[in-house]
Amino acid sequence: MTPANPLPDTRVTRQALIDACLRMNDRHLNQGTSGNISARIDGGILITPSGVPYEDLTPDAMVTIPLxxxxxxxxxxxxxxxxxxxxxxxxxxxxxxxxxxxPPYCSVLAVQRRAIPACHYMIAAFGGNNVPLADYALFGSPELCANMAQIMADRHGCLMANHGATVLGETIDKAFWRLEELETLARTYLFSSIGGEAVILSDAEIAEVLVAFQDYGPRAASDT
Structure with a gap:
C-alpha cells in the first residue's frame, strides 16, 4: 500500500476541513456535531475538536494529534x-x-446491521463488491479501532453497526464525494425493497466497473 503525500498544514487545509463539516450538515448528511474529519499532515493528524458547533469553528481550532x-x-x-x-x-x-x-439512510442500515451489496455499480467507488459493516463497539474504544482497521483494509468506506458511516479520501473533496455517494447507495438499497428486491451485480460485473473507476471522482485542485 503506497503512502499518499500528507496534506499541507495550512489555513487553507484547516478551513477545508471546516467547510466539509458545514457541507455535511447543510446537505443533511450529519446532525449537530456528531461528525468529524481528519487529515494526515507532516508530523501527525489534523482533526476537528470535540463538541464545537461547526459554525463556530476557526482554522486555529483544528487539533493536531500524533500518528x-x-x-x-x-x-x-x-x-x-x-x-x-x-x-x-x-x-x-x-x-x-x-x-x-x-447520514440518515446509512444510519438506518447501520442499526439494522446490514452491509450494502452490489445493488448499483457505484459500489465500486468504495473499492470492492460491497460496502461492509464494521462490528459494534463503544465509540472511541480500542475495539472499534480494530474493527474499523480490519473492515477497511481494502475498502474506502463502511457502515458502523448502531453508529453511522466512515469514508476515506485521497483529498478532502473526494472523501466528501464518497460520503454523498454512500448515502445515495444506502437510500437506493433501502427503497429497492419497496415492491420488489434489489438485483445484485455479479463479481465479474463489479470487477469490470472497478477497472473503469481507477480515475473516477473529483480531482484535487492541483490536478486541474
Missing part, C-alpha cells in the same frame, strides 16, 4: 472519535483523509 500515542493533555480537546481516526491513518497510508458522519 501514534495519546494527544497532548493540554490545549483543545480532539474529537472523541480520534482513536479510530488515528488507527485508520496508520492502517491506510494511501488515504490521507478520514470522514465520519451519521
Amino acid at each position: 501514534t500515542g495519546l494527544p497532548a493533555s493540554n490545549g483543545p480537546k480532539p474529537s472523541s472519535e480520534w482513536p479510530f481516526h488515528q488507527g485508520m491513518h496508520r492502517a491506510r497510508p494511501d488515504m490521507p483523509v478520514v470522514l465520519h458522519a451519521h
Whole structure:
C-alpha cells in the first residue's frame, strides 16, 4: 500500500476541513456535531475538536494529534472519535483523509446491521463488491479501532453497526464525494425493497466497473 503525500498544514487545509463539516450538515448528511474529519499532515493528524458547533469553528481550532500515542493533555480537546481516526491513518497510508458522519439512510442500515451489496455499480467507488459493516463497539474504544482497521483494509468506506458511516479520501473533496455517494447507495438499497428486491451485480460485473473507476471522482485542485 503506497503512502499518499500528507496534506499541507495550512489555513487553507484547516478551513477545508471546516467547510466539509458545514457541507455535511447543510446537505443533511450529519446532525449537530456528531461528525468529524481528519487529515494526515507532516508530523501527525489534523482533526476537528470535540463538541464545537461547526459554525463556530476557526482554522486555529483544528487539533493536531500524533500518528501514534495519546494527544497532548493540554490545549483543545480532539474529537472523541480520534482513536479510530488515528488507527485508520496508520492502517491506510494511501488515504490521507478520514470522514465520519451519521447520514440518515446509512444510519438506518447501520442499526439494522446490514452491509450494502452490489445493488448499483457505484459500489465500486468504495473499492470492492460491497460496502461492509464494521462490528459494534463503544465509540472511541480500542475495539472499534480494530474493527474499523480490519473492515477497511481494502475498502474506502463502511457502515458502523448502531453508529453511522466512515469514508476515506485521497483529498478532502473526494472523501466528501464518497460520503454523498454512500448515502445515495444506502437510500437506493433501502427503497429497492419497496415492491420488489434489489438485483445484485455479479463479481465479474463489479470487477469490470472497478477497472473503469481507477480515475473516477473529483480531482484535487492541483490536478486541474
